[in-house]
Amino acid sequence: MTTYLLREVSPLGEEPTDVLLSGGVIAAIGEDLEADDAIVVDGRGLVLLPGLVDLHTHLREPGREDAETIASGTRAAAMGGFTAVHAMANTTPTQDTAGVVEQVWRLGKQAGWADVYPVGAVTVGLEGDRLAELGAMAESAARVRVFSDDGKCVHDPVVMRRALEYVKAFDGVIAQHAQEPRLTEGAQMHEGVVSAELGLAGWPAVAEEAIIARDVLLAEHVGSRLHVCHLSTAGSVEIVRWAKSRGIDVTAEVTPHHLILTDELARGYDPRFKVNPPLRTQRDVEAVRAGLADGTIDIVATDHAPHPREDKDCEWAAAAFGMTGLETALSVVQETMVDTGRMTWADVARVLSTAPARIGRVEEHGRPIAVGEPANLTLVDPDVRRVITPEEQATKSVNSPFRGRELSGCVVATFLRGRATVLGGQSCDEDVVVTR
Numbered sequence: 001m002t003t004y005l006l007r008e009v010s011p012l013g014e015e016p017t018d019v020l021l022s023g024g025v026i027a028a029i030g031e032d033l034e035a036d037d038a039i040v041v042d043g044r045g046l047v048l049l050p051g052l053v054d055l056h057t058h059l060r061e062p063g064r065e066d067a068e069t070i071a072s073g074t075r076a077a078a079m080g081g082f083t084a085v086h087a088m089a090n091t092t093p094t095q096d097t098a099g100v101v102e103q104v105w106r107l108g109k110q111a112g113w114a115d116v117y118p119v120g121a122v123t124v125g126l127e128g129d130r131l132a133e134l135g136a137m138a139e140s141a142a143r144v145r146v147f148s149d150d151g152k153c154v155h156d157p158v159v160m161r162r163a164l165e166y167v168k169a170f171d172g173v174i175a176q177h178a179q180e181p182r183l184t185e186g187a188q189m190h191e192g193v194v195s196a197e198l199g200l201a202g203w204p205a206v207a208e209e210a211i212i213a214r215d216v217l218l219a220e221h222v223g224s225r226l227h228v229c230h231l232s233t234a235g236s237v238e239i240v241r242w243a244k245s246r247g248i249d250v251t252a253e254v255t256p257h258h259l260i261l262t263d264e265l266a267r268g269y270d271p272r273f274k275v276n277p278p279l280r281t282q283r284d285v286e287a288v289r290a291g292l293a294d295g296t297i298d299i300v301a302t303d304h305a306p307h308p309r310e311d312k313d314c315e316w317a318a319a320a321f322g323m324t325g326l327e328t329a330l331s332v333v334q335e336t337m338v339d340t341g342r343m344t345w346a347d348v349a350r351v352l353s354t355a356p357a358r359i360g361r362v363e364e365h366g367r368p369i370a371v372g373e374p375a376n377l378t379l380v381d382p383d384v385r386r387v388i389t390p391e392e393q394a395t396k397s398v399n400s401p402f403r404g405r406e407l408s409g410c411v412v413a414t415f416l417r418g419r420a421t422v423l424g425g426q427s428c429d430e431d432v433v434v435t436r
């Protein structure tokens, strides 16, 4: 196995030091390290982070391999600096049995780009009626801890209550896609000034907030753990802040796109900007940034939602909801939170690695950068600017909202248990001999 000597890298953006990766672990940290057979990576000006962990990725396999496969999606993850991803359950067949989650888990291992942790469906077929076999998925080889009907809301309060109660037995968490179905029937974008002007059916903030309010109260009532997916409104931030102040065991995520894009983008009717939950207003963007900075929002999760061209190259109303995100997430967080002085690189490590690993109960990732720890690491160059070209990305789908846009920072290298999955900004099939 190749040994890597990262020369003068800055762990968490702090003082430069050498870091030696050998035997799958961080073997040494210090000044002027020597290792005869090591590949030396010039780390001057580069920030070393723990490997990123995504709690919310759509890998589409099984069922929609035309949009993404576990191999292509996890290669995209590696290119984005991720060493672990949680694969959402809205596949075909649904990830609602031990058999399907084990299949996804195994395909992740075979691909080898990043560790894949399948999310289990809460209800059979995401239908919202009967609980799926949560216990069997938890006990399977995939050791599922995160359960979600994402794409759909667990809207029946009794079903939600039962699910919250059930997962307590194995320290699981219900990740809710908070969308009141009746209030969002036919909705196409955020309900507000822009939707009124465009004449598109609106999706009111209250449709998200009402479910989050209900669910934090349910989580309190049954003493269980709730995670809020892709929180997107100022009111949602307020509700989560209130729930945390009451001691309710709730965590929340925001997506990169909700940190930077607004509903104004719908004016061009370009379906790349059609997403669920919808892009909101500038006021909401400010609120989710503030919520992330003060810890009300625990993590950034990509909600990477690849769609094939035919589902996006059509009129707005007919297009699928969702945008890709794995290969741009870190740049958006840098640009909105670090470059603006709201967060440090240590904070970035928390919201994109440590905290998502903790919420997903993943032990091997989100670890400190310390001797003896598994070498799951990401090396970032924060000083470059790059133009996003979806056709050149590893994901099979091109529905990036950032096409043609310049973003800050890029991933130089990603290491999974000491093996380079990305080096010199390129993905590597095997241990390759490239340095920057």
Ligand SMILES: NC(=O)N[C@@H](CC(=O)O)C(=O)O
Pocket (backbone or CB within 6 Å): 058, 090, 150, 151, 152, 177, 274, 275, 276, 277, 303, 305, 306, 321, 322, 323
């Ligand atoms: N975010 C989206 O707009 N779409 C997701 C589903 C989801 O995350 O709700 C998808 O699966 O395409």
Ligand SMILES: [Zn+2]
Pocket (backbone or CB within 6 Å): 150, 151, 152, 177, 229, 230, 276, 277
């Ligand atoms: Zn969702």
Ligand SMILES: [Zn+2]
Pocket (backbone or CB within 6 Å): 056, 058, 088, 150, 151, 303, 305
């Ligand atoms: Zn999703």
